[in-house]
Amino acid sequence: MLKGTKIYSIFTGTCPVCQEESMYTSSNLYNFKKTQEMHERCSNCRTKYKMEPSFFYGSMYVSYGIGVALAIATFVITYFLFDMSRLNIFFLIMAILVLGMPVVIRLSRNIWINLFLDYDPAKAKS
Template structure:
């Protein structure tokens, strides 16, 4: 997808590719709704041998990204309902926001991990982060 963006972090995030070489896949499967494997990563890039988990506990920081994404999803759902429908009861907003966040959680999980990983790695910068 969008090969002209190769070399930019958005390419790695959108395509779930290794942040260093942008070639190897990060996740085992491509389908985020394969709920048995949506969180399984390959550990090491198949193309450049970059170790994805830089240190133990590295991905705890991705929870902050995930929290921000969940808030953005919730606000988006609320705004869409507020603009499109007249005077919905409060419980409709609450239930639809919860359902929306839960339904998008596998995608949010993957995007937040890719954003977090790309904050600490860069295209062609393997030697700095893999000592």
């Protein structure tokens, strides 16, 4: 249903152009040696993922925004709904950010590359 949209590519980690293949060599986010390993090109449409050296350095800005959003959401939910102390909230925010780091890394890379590449239905498999 969402295939062909940037949202689909961002949340599935598929090629932003054809959305047929995962950009990553490992589907396990918590395999820390392979969290950031990506294929050089899409095997379906031949899109090159690293368009230039250090291309994904820009995703650090996206990662920062996602981390801040997670921290604020955690604070608001725990402080106002569960009435937790600020110290406990701090430790909970740190735990969520550390445990969610692989997810945030991949999500920020997916958002970053989707800012520059668009879906092309002609390159997708039928």
